[in-house]
Amino acid sequence: MKKARVTQKRSPHFSLILQAIVNIFSVYHQVLLNPYFVQDLRYTITCIFIGLRIESIKRSKPLYTMLDCFLDKVKKHPDKQFIVFEGSCFTYRDVDLQSNKIARALSLDAVLEEGDTVALLMGNEPAYVFAWLALAKLGCAAALLNYNIRSKSLMQCFSCCGAKVLLTSSEEVLPSLREQSVSVFVLGQEEQEEGGARVEGVKTLSSGKIQQASDQPLDPQLRSKATIKSPTLYIYTSGTTGLPKAAVINHERMTLAASMQAIAGVTRDDVIYIYLPLYHTAGFVMGLVGAIERGNTVILRRKFSASQFWDDCRKYNVTVIQYIGEIMRYLCNTPKKDNDRQHKVRLALGNGIRADTWSEFLERFGDIRICECYGATEGNVGFVNYIGKVGAIGRENFIHRVGNPYALIQYDTEREEPVRDCRGFCVKVPKGETGLLVAKISSRAPFSGYAKSPQQTERKKLKDVFVKGDQYFNSGDLLRIDNEGFVYFMDRIGDTFRWKGENVATTEVSDNLIMVECIEEANVYGVKVPGHEGRIGMAALTLKDNMEFDSKATYEHVKTSLPSYSRPRFIRIQNSLDVTGTFKMMKVKLVNEGFNPSVIRDRLFYLEDKEGYIPMTQEIYSSITDGKLRL
Numbered sequence: 294m295k296k297a298r299v300t301q302k303r304s305p306h307f308s309l310i311l312q313a314i315v316n317i318f319s320v321y322h323q324v325l326l327n328p329y330f331v332q333d334l335r336y337t338i339t340c341i342f343i344g345l346r347i348e349s350i351k352r353s354k355p356l357y358t359m360l361d362c363f364l365d366k367v368k369k370h371p372d373k374q375f376i377v378f379e380g381s382c383f384t385y386r387d388v389d390l391q392s393n394k395i396a397r398a399l400s401l402d403a404v405l406e407e408g409d410t411v412a413l414l415m416g417n418e419p420a421y422v423f424a425w426l427a428l429a430k431l432g433c434a435a436a437l438l439n440y441n442i443r444s445k446s447l448m449q450c451f452s453c454c455g456a457k458v459l460l461t462s463s464e465e466v467l468p469s470l471r472e473q474s475v476s477v478f479v480l481g482q483e484e485q486e487e488g489g490a491r492v493e494g495v496k497t498l499s500s501g502k503i504q505q506a507s508d509q510p511l512d513p514q515l516r517s518k519a520t521i522k523s524p525t526l527y528i529y530t531s532g533t534t535g536l537p538k539a540a541v542i543n544h545e546r547m548t549l550a551a552s553m554q555a556i557a558g559v560t561r562d563d564v565i566y567i568y569l570p571l572y573h574t575a576g577f578v579m580g581l582v583g584a585i586e587r588g589n590t591v592i593l594r595r596k597f598s599a600s601q602f603w604d605d606c607r608k609y610n611v612t613v614i615q616y617i618g619e620i621m622r623y624l625c626n627t628p629k630k631d632n633d634r635q636h637k638v639r640l641a642l643g644n645g646i647r648a649d650t651w652s653e654f655l656e657r658f659g660d661i662r663i664c665e666c667y668g669a670t671e672g673n674v675g676f677v678n679y680i681g682k683v684g685a686i687g688r689e690n691f692i693h694r695v696g697n698p699y700a701l702i703q704y705d706t707e708r709e710e711p712v713r714d715c716r717g718f719c720v721k722v723p724k725g726e727t728g729l730l731v732a733k734i735s736s737r738a739p740f741s742g743y744a745k746s747p748q749q750t751e752r753k754k755l756k757d758v759f760v761k762g763d764q765y766f767n768s769g770d771l772l773r774i775d776n777e778g779f780v781y782f783m784d785r786i787g788d789t790f791r792w793k794g795e796n797v798a799t800t801e802v803s804d805n806l807i808m809v810e811c812i813e814e815a816n817v818y819g820v821k822v823p824g825h826e827g828r829i830g831m832a833a834l835t836l837k838d839n840m841e842f843d844s845k846a847t848y849e850h851v852k853t854s855l856p857s858y859s860r861p862r863f864i865r866i867q868n869s870l871d872v873t874g875t876f877k878m879m880k881v882k883l884v885n886e887g888f889n890p891s892v893i894r895d896r897l898f899y900l901e902d903k904e905g906y907i908p909m910t911q912e913i914y915s916s917i918t919d920g921k922l923r924l
């Protein structure tokens with residue numbers, strides 16, 4: 294009896310001590326077993342610092358925005374080069390003064406109030422940066438319009454962000470805007486002669502007018518009402534399907550996204566090369582605004598040029614480059630040169646590089662740390678591959694889960710919706726298996742959605758995921774997380790189609806096709822065939838310079854490397870593939886055009902089971918649609 298009481302008393306202590314010992318051992322074990330412990334720790338600490346900084350920004354009054362960050366950098370190093378562009382160079386002070394002038398010239402002619410939105414339609418040039426800073430100084434949000442879009446899409450983009458003023462460097466867009474009550478300012482050109490053919494409703498913010506304006510700082514009172522949740526940017530997501538949507542970027546998101554360079558280890562002594570379009574998140578927020586956050590020098594280019602890329606890097610002592618997967622492949626496809634490794638680039642920041650290109654890139658261009666980042670412009674979840682593990686888009690870190698719970702859930706590609714269990718809830722996939730990434734929407738991980746489009750916003754939300762009433766952001770991406778915690782991109786929903794009861798991953802097929810000697814690029818998609826379930830594979834191809842389509846080699850390759858259900862049954866040869874501004878493939882148009890030779894002008898081929906790829910004829914087409922030829 295006595296004894297028993299003693300054990301009873303002692304046991305809670307004892308188990309606590311035991312627990313502590315087990316914990317210490319498990320931490321010790323993790324350190325020993327985890328070869329990435331130091332990098333994990335460093336990443337965690339960086340994230341904590343950034344989190345703390347954002348918390349303090351949230352409490353700042355008036356709000357400390359990225360504009361204030363820029364002004365601090367101007368104070369700190371006014372004479373440091375900020376933007377180098379086509380032989381001209383602007384210091385931090387130059388950019389500050391120039392944006393003051395534009396803000397003043399603009400406010401003389403346009404009635405702008407704090408909180409208004411102004412659309413920017415310009416190519417990559419320094420004036421883009423001046424204009425954006427000018428708008429920020431006037432307390433206005435900027436809607437970054439895709440410079441390549443015109444007419445209908447442009448009007449849609451323009452109206453969905455509620456802008457009434459457009460700043461542009463191009464006069465060709467004007468007719469489509471004239472009927473709307475939009476005031477258009479053409480930036481930087483010379484004033485036209487009086488009585489010349491002026492387009493009605495269009496004002497010129499000529500270089501003369503801007504230069505005459507005062508460069509005195511603007512009253513901070515003009516932008517004193519902003520809160521961390523006020524929109525500061527609208528960025529249009531690339532819209533591989535349907536019309537573009539404007540993602541709302543508030544100050545919180547902007548600050549967070551601009552920290553990417555810090556997370557990747559960019560320092561203020563780095564020189565960053567920006568050629569991605571400034572109207573997208575990668576170029577503008579992670580590239581340009583990130584550079585402001587670091588206080589470094591930006592080498593700005595109008596657009597990507599594979600032949601100029603490394604010469605630019607050498608000429609300007611570039612140390613950090615940005616990329617998207619396709620760019621890395623274009624670079625690897627350029628003719629080899631003796632000086633391929635002569636450059637100072639130490640870090641590449643971006644996303645979408647394939648494992649084989651990654652290895653080839655390192656082998657050819659030398660020891661460059663590649664930092665893959667995953668995240669959507671409007672999303673509330675992201676990953677960073679801070680280890681440099683080839684092929685992974687990121688690494689799990691407990692700090693992510695603390696910030697916002699996310700999960701990979703089972704997805705039914707046939708019905709194109711998440712799998713639900715008997716209670717109606719989603720099902721997490723076991724470790725190592727592919728699932729749809731969803732992330733909990735909360736005040737800490739908000740989803741600001743799309744401007745003026747509650748329907749589109751709702752469509753990105755998934756409800757009742759694990760408990761009744763919860764809400765998750767549906768990334769639309771199928772990922773896999775391995776035992777070590779590395780995250781792999783598997784597919785994008787919509788980039789998979791089903792044929793003969795099998796899932797076909799379009800990226801996998803196109804990766805295979807481009808291994809054929811004559812094929813330069815491949816865009817793979819599924820097309821409907823009358824009388825058949827699912828979609829059959831089709832590929833739009835471009836060929837290498839001076840090469841013909843080698844039907845035999847393509848057939849041999851496809852036959853040996855792909856299962857029958859994923860072999861493209863139809864091939865169409867194009868001179869160039871339609872890509873969006875960020876080089877994402879456009880599929881919807883191709884899918885709708887199908888494989889009818891009387892509709893499609895491009896050369897078409899049909900995969901005949903025994904003969905290989907033969908030219909597509911109206912006869913074959915008719916037998917397929919009549920059901921005489923079963924596929």
Ligand SMILES: *[C@@H]1O[C@H](CO)[C@@H](O)[C@H](O)[C@H]1NC(C)=O
Binds near residue numbers: 608609610
């Ligand atoms: C690049 O670096 C070299 C050596 O450090 C230096 O001589 C040169 O002036 C630099 N070029 C530029 C454009 O900064």
